[in-house]
Amino acid sequence: MRRPLHTTVLLFALALVGPASAQSPKPPWRWTLDERLAGRDDVVAAAARLRDARMGEVSSLSKSASTSKQPTLDQFDFISGRTHPELLVPWELFDHMMEMAYADDPEVRSIFREAKRSSLASSGLPADFWDKLEAVSVAYLSDRRQTRDLHKRLVSDPAVKNRIRIQTASLENLKCRDRAMAIAAARQEFGEKFDRFLYEGIAPNMTIAVGRLGRISQTREHEIDGGCK
Numbered sequence: 001m002r003r004p005l006h007t008t009v010l011l012f013a014l015a016l017v018g019p020a021s022a023q024s025p026k027p028p029w030r031w032t033l034d035e036r037l038a039g040r041d042d043v044v045a046a047a048a049r050l051r052d053a054r055m056g057e058v059s060s061l062s063k064s065a066s067t068s069k070q071p072t073l074d075q076f077d078f079i080s081g082r083t084h085p086e087l088l089v090p091w092e093l094f095d096h097m098m099e100m101a102y103a104d105d106p107e108v109r110s111i112f113r114e115a116k117r118s119s120l121a122s123s124g125l126p127a128d129f130w131d132k133l134e135a136v137s138v139a140y141l142s143d144r145r146q147t148r149d150l151h152k153r154l155v156s157d158p159a160v161k162n163r164i165r166i167q168t169a170s171l172e173n174l175k176c177r178d179r180a181m182a183i184a185a186a187r188q189e190f191g192e193k194f195d196r197f198l199y200e201g202i203a204p205n206m207t208i209a210v211g212r213l214g215r216i217s218q219t220r221e222h223e224i225d226g227g228c229k
Contacts, residue, residue: 011016028086029196033221035086036088039087050076087202092206093202098144099144101130123200124196136186137182137185140182146171151168176224
């Protein structure tokens with residue numbers, strides 16, 4: 001039985017649009033942490049990302065690894081913020097942004113901030129965003145500076161090395177707490193615009209390799225999200 005012409009045209013249009021056309025996909029900044037982690041744990045999708053990595057998208061990461069001492073590529077998940085921003089977690093984006101936007105080198109800071117000017121505007125953030133963000137991130141930025149300063153010079157004395165190791169672990173825990181507080185304060189100050197900027201302005205220039213540790217990784221991500229309390 002032949003379908004009426006208008007029915008055939010309608011079915012063809014639906015095939016082009018796809019079944020999800022009735023609902024707009026959730027923007028990456030609105031994903032929950034559990035949704036992001038579930039996406040990372042999708043074995044089929046992770047294998048596809050790994051194939052992309054092997055095709056050269058992040059080949060520089062694998063070339064620097066020593067095959068005799070480093071885990072194999074199959075033990076990693078490669079996440080590109082350009083293609084899968086929703087799989088990056090906020091603290092990863094926040095760390096990268098803060099490292100660049102408040103770098104010691106004023107030229108690095110200037111170049112980075114200028115590159116993000118249009119993304120800031122499209123996210124609806126104010127012109128004095130960087131000053132306001134710094135004001136609510138003072139403790140976190142201090143933790144970063146102290147950690148960096150601990151490792152400025154090479155140390156050979158075992159006792160000094162051990163002391164630096166203990167101090168670093170303590171500072172990393174403080175940084176985790178202060179990062180969570182800074183992100184919460186930024187959300188309070190800027191609302192959803194802040195997360196939108198992270199995922200539209202920061203994520204596209206990031207690619208990370210994360211160990212595929214299953215539930216261990218999920219537990220740790222929840223700890224970090226909560227400030228390592």
